Amino acid sequence: MQRKAKATLADVARLAGVSTATVSRALSRPDLLQQDTLERVSSAVSRLNYMPGGAARALASGRTLTIGVVVPTLDHAIFARAIQAMQTELAGNGYQLLVSAHDYSLALEAAAVRAMLARGVDALMVVGTDHLDETWSLLIQAPVPVLLSWSFDDRLPSIGFDNERAGHMIADHLLDLGHKRFGMISGFTHTNDRARMRVAGVRAALAARGLELGAGDVVETGFSLAGGRAALTELMARAAPPTAIIGGNDLLAVGAILEAHATGLRVPQDVSIVGIDDLEIASHITPPLTTVHLPTTELGRAAAAQLLARVKGAEQAHRLEMPIGLVVRRSTAAPQKN
């Protein structure tokens, strides 16, 4: 690692025998220059191995060509995938992605948002509606476009899924099958409106048919296969065990299926299990998991496109809802008569 003194615009200008302004233009608006001038500059640039300094550029132009995203965690396929899609979309437009994860800590999230805004991003995306007041005011007063994702909130332009409907949809499927006793395994709902909305959706669907999802019928657990497994055990240990179990997300549902395998419970004969997300594994596990498909890659791509448009000043829909749909596979069946 030999740290050379970096060449500056002025060095290039001197070598090429032009002004710094010309070099600057050669780099950002090459169409404005005459062919041979451009060539002289280019050769000077490569001879000096010149690389423009982002800081100076940002300071002078007011743009950083960087877009920030604050997510709960990267260690979760749906966020990872959406971010991967954003990244691809942005890179194609000359933008970089600045990512920050806070592991579901609202305080860390506030710090991350503050850091991004301070560090300078041309636009910012956050996930969900659960934020500290401090975060909300930073977001609302931000000097750059801000996009809320995964959920919706009138205070900010949003792009997301109707999580409540997802819950409603999957519960309806089970109800249609004839199930009456339900158990739900949810991620922690405390600082996670997506999880909360899904539970609410399930609850609403049951209520519409005169059934109740009691507080005791939903067990909240950490986002992991192990959590799903433990929750299944807990739910099935009840006096009147549920005939259908709704995983707030696929990972939890898969964990439940795995536990069922391990304990000899048959799915769906003994218990139907469903999830929400439609991760890759949902279609590969035995039995394939009935779930609700969320187009996360598309969400990422659309979010990036929208952010890019807003940065350029284009008006965009204040609310963009991505389509979701039930995917019936083989982890669900009518409850056994007994």
Next chain:
Amino acid sequence: MQRKAKATLADVARLAGVSTATVSRALSRPDLLQQDTLERVSSAVSRLNYMPGGAARALASGRTLTIGVVVPTLDHAIFARAIQAMQTELAGNGYQLLVSAHDYSLALEAAAVRAMLARGVDALMVVGTDHLDETWSLLIQAPVPVLLSWSFDDRLPSIGFDNERAGHMIADHLLDLGHKRFGMISGFTHTNDRARMRVAGVRAALAARGLELGAGDVVETGFSLAGGRAALTELMARAAPPTAIIGGNDLLAVGAILEAHATGLRVPQDVSIVGIDDLEIASHITPPLTTVHLPTTELGRAAAAQLLARVKGAEQAHRLEMPIGLVVRRSTAAPQKN
């Protein structure tokens, strides 16, 4: 989104009745100031809702408080996890993480590295040893510390795993069990030295016992459960099917197990299956997967610590190898006599 004119250092200085230098110090070296001056500044800061501008700060100080990481993809638990760990470690030290993924395209990787260096990062981390010459020279001449991860290369400080040994280790386990006919499912090795080294390790282990892993015995496939499933089918369709299948990584191995379930093959009675990585699912699937544990979270944390240290000018080990270890679970057994 009301874009106010941002307050500047000078505004704060004026309101607080001090010089800009003092305000600057109040923000970065508060210990240098007198108590009441500090308070006056702080109150002015909050009254104006002042937020320092990263660009100007970076330009003037030469530091961006940002560290860049270029990975193949985020959509893979091991990278996601390592990055999550780095992020946590860095945030605790006031640094931000700039992440870029190139989806295994060396050209995009070069562009990402260039963009990061241009945008300005205080240090940079890349994955693996397979890079374009252009990328290598950018890396080697970078004006900031660069760290190579997951693998090792003398040209750059490295922190990683001995992937060859991982392959050797898992093959030895199978050999010790008495297996003689092997099949391997690997990710694409073309631009992925980790995958290549693992195959090489397996090959070396077999060779040491007089066995050969022919080119035809390893099928390369995309990184997905579906890829693992298809590969298993392909391998088992051979005239003399292998008694042991080595997944170049856990995802592929899990895919293979899933396919075995789906087609009625018993694991490990009919075929032993192993992986490398030790993802969460490895221990939860039935049967639990025998694999090689790679401490990716620790890798991320250690990488972040090392990067931080180098940024501060501290000398660090040129090569840091993270410990790996065989985890024997129940997807392996002695081959059936036949």
Next chain:
DNA sequence: CTGTTACTTGCAAGCGCTTACATTCAGGCT
């Protein structure tokens, strides 16, 4: 009472680049 020392704070010179505005020059027109 004065010279030191140790703190605080202010001054002002940049950091490397962008960009509004000015300048120059070659044609094209009248």
Next chain:
DNA sequence: AGCCTGAATGTAAGCGCTTGCAAGTAACAG
């Protein structure tokens, strides 16, 4: 021939912050 126009460059004023150095001040020793 004189004027206008537009293209190609140059001039130079910052962008908002950090920081080496200077200046001012209070406490303290001699």
